[in-house]
Amino acid sequence: MSFMRKIGYAVGLPLILFGLWFVLSSGSESFYAPPLGTILTAFGDTWTWPAIRADVLPSLLRLAAGYLLAAVVGVTLGVAIGLDRRLRATVEPVLEFFRAVPPPVLVPVIMLFAGIGDAMKVIVIVFGCVWPILLNTVEGVRAVDSVQLETARAYGVTGPARITRVILPSASPQIAAGLRQALSIAIILMVISEMFAASNGLGFTIVQFQRSFAIPEMWSGIILLGLLGFGLSLLFRLAERRALRWYEGLRAAQRTR
């Protein structure tokens, strides 16, 4: 498929949906569901550069901090747990329990300990999205091929190099799957944590608009969130494709053989 065709397929349906929304809502008298035209005008008026700096940027910074911290913690602990059978037997049931707790219910609890500042929001994001990263890393590390490990040992690839050169790359497709899941969870938690208690941020602003009956502005915030999530997942996919090119190639080679 040519590049232009691919783009066409990718944006075709969204354009149709937006078009439908625009046409169907154009005569809307409803206060809560204003015409898309009105929402788009509000979008332009609301999300100016100062507003982006005041509300979008803080959200993104908290998201980045929480997500990166979760990635570091998840991968580090995941490698340790994946490599040690006894540690795994000890902590795995507990991990499954924590993973089963819906992260939004932790917001009030974490607020008690960490207050309502940035730290609380970052902790909420870390706590919510560390699990898929951690558990996928454990699985990925456990699945490293025994012949690869023996090869590394026989050739003196031990210590830190064993982890960075053999175990992490071998587990990387699975770690990436965990990171992808974690990204969508992180975005959700970014918004939710701001809806509880905040003085800026996207979630906070959207709730403010709703409470002050600025309905078109509220809708424009939701559209912005959607676009943001879409953009971030696109970025992630690009980075993943680059980092895991070998894996795609390997799989393609295995299919044809």
Place this chain on the structure above:
Amino acid sequence: MLEVKGLRKVYQAGGREVEALRDLTFTVDRGELVCLVGPSGCGKTTLLRCVAGLLDPSGGEVEVDGKAVDGPPPGMAVVFQEYGRSLFPWMTVKANVELPLKQKKVPKPRRAELVEQSLDAVGLTGNADAYPWQLSGGMQQRVAIARAVAYEPRTLLMDEPFAAVDAQTRADLEDLVRSLWKRLDVTILFVTHDIDESVYLGQRVVMLSSSPTVVQDELTIDLPAERDQLTTRADPRFAELRTKVYQQIQLAKKGA
């Protein structure tokens, strides 16, 4: 110099003891090329993993250059049967060959030299930047051999390295092993289940019994040092030697 003395390996499998190796004793002299051949399931791979220091024996001892093996000895390289799993698919051919050298703290210019020389030696010039999965099975095993050669080992262990490649590639790779051995002054222990291969390659063939394994017999291969696939395999002496090995393996299978 490689010495295996009274080597024994017992596996614990579900509360049951399985004796894989009973009592193995043989030596490989410095610079010698010895083939180990035995019926399938006779514990060849177990033996090789014990010699490589990847598996702790239950009894007996392995000594390499006078030192007891209790982990992978420095100066020993291994070529595994499963080339597809032994090469790292996230690294290029060059990086695969270079990684052990980096670990050995070989300086960078010397590393580049070794990588290039070893890839040339196995006939992979120009494939340094390919990934292993872009190459055929035979070429992948050449990469694994290049990695072993670049490591500049004193001892080279090969575990049925050509069991998974086609017959023609296999003949080429056998000749490659012979020529590398003659050039590099390296001790080679070559494990195989292929009787013809063991006679064609080895200066000496050590035959193993069925499991629980002991040394069934040893045979010195008095074929000329210059060997090639056509004349050596057509040599009546080759046929005699292969018959002797074959008879011993048949005896081993019957448990005599």
